[in-house]
Amino acid sequence: MIIDFIKVLILSIVEGVTEFLPVSSTGHLILVNQFVKLEPEGFSNAFNIIIQLGAILSVVVIYFKRLNPWDREKTERYFPKNYDKLNGQSRFYFRLTHPDKKTIELWKRVIVGILPAMVLGLLFDDFIDEHLFNPMVVATMLLVWGLIIIFVEKRNKGNKGFRHDNIAMVSYKTVLAIGFFQTLAMIPGTSRSAATIMGAMILGLSRSAAAEFSFFLAIPTMLGATFLKVIKNFGGFTAYQWLLILLGMVLSFLVAYFVIKKFMAYIRNNDFIPFGIYRIILAIIVFIYFLFV
Numbered sequence: 001m002i003i004d005f006i007k008v009l010i011l012s013i014v015e016g017v018t019e020f021l022p023v024s025s026t027g028h029l030i031l032v033n034q035f036v037k038l039e040p041e042g043f044s045n046a047f048n049i050i051i052q053l054g055a056i057l058s059v060v061v062i063y064f065k066r067l068n069p070w071d072r073e074k075t076e077r078y079f080p081k082n083y084d085k086l087n088g089q090s091r092f093y094f095r096l097t098h099p100d101k102k103t104i105e106l107w108k109r110v111i112v113g114i115l116p117a118m119v120l121g122l123l124f125d126d127f128i129d130e131h132l133f134n135p136m137v138v139a140t141m142l143l144v145w146g147l148i149i150i151f152v153e154k155r156n157k158g159n160k161g162f163r164h165d166n167i168a169m170v171s172y173k174t175v176l177a178i179g180f181f182q183t184l185a186m187i188p189g190t191s192r193s194a195a196t197i198m199g200a201m202i203l204g205l206s207r208s209a210a211a212e213f214s215f216f217l218a219i220p221t222m223l224g225a226t227f228l229k230v231i232k233n234f235g236g237f238t239a240y241q242w243l244l245i246l247l248g249m250v251l252s253f254l255v256a257y258f259v260i261k262k263f264m265a266y267i268r269n270n271d272f273i274p275f276g277i278y279r280i281i282l283a284i285i286v287f288i289y290f291l292f293v
Helices: 002-018 025-032 041-050 052-062 072-078 088-096 101-131 135-157 172-186 192-202 207-233 239-267 273-292
Strands: none
Touching (some): 002 052, 025 041, 135 192, 172 192
16 A cells, blocks of 8 residues: 555656646656556556646646636726625626636637547547557657757747737637647657647747647646546546545646746746757657667
């Protein structure tokens, strides 16, 4: 039992640290599972996906005010002069029917952006679980996307064109294209963050806006992936296994909350090239280990 809790601690820290960085949390978990693995294999694979819920909740907490269309500070401009004299029911109804328009526009773009992942995820989830969850696929994608990150950042340094900072003003066509970039992350080792951030930057979003939009897309996308796993395995796990999953979610929430704060502060003045270099180095190590050791 103690060994299981230590494994959960390690795996949850890896998930929380890597989930929103462009380095592939699933890829790292697959690699770590070669040395620190929960049993049986079916539970281990589901655990790696379900504990992402904790990381998702960290985004919700950090950006709750930004994502809440009924936040009072954003909606009070719509209040009638006699708002404070209305009874509680009338005030609740008025606020419910007068959400902040800019936040609604943001959510519309999030919904459009997740459509490709919803469709392709349902179609290929089982195939990916069966055929692509292995170290060689992870290593290949770590290498490929490490090179892409470096290329995009080098390209952007010479590009002085307009960069979108306001996600709510980005066209639906651009948002849908970012959504298709996100589907590339269905291949383990790609990184959902790397695919969406690089795709968004290629399509004209600033570095900070691309990172934040990646976080927002993660909420419904990862919720969908998590609940799909829960539904498939709801009756297949023991109470003890669900306890391990709950502990993993709490730990990944705490770690991800800290990492997101530090990550956003970092990219205000720095690019993603160090992450690209890290991916390439890790890919080489993985190739050497699994081919020759």
